[in-house]
Amino acid sequence: MAGWINLPLKRSDGVDFKKPLEKFIKNTFSAEAVSENEDAISELAKLRNAAVMQTLDKHESALEPMLR
Secondary structure, eight states: OOOOOOOOOOOOOOOOOHHHHHHHHHHHTOHHHHHHTHHHHHHHHHHHHHHHHSOOOSSGGGGHHHHO
16 A cells, blocks of 8 residues: 655745736726725735645644635
């Protein structure tokens, strides 16, 4: 029977995609759409960094940022 290979989890770096996302929204929709959704864009960037940069525990509570 084949054995298991233990591989470490891939680590990700913090990425500031707020400005590229704002630029995309501005080019696709309008500058007004960016200002209307500024809080949502900031929240998305914050949630992404919290989910990616957090070390994973073996508890269900560690999945909470990813499930938001």
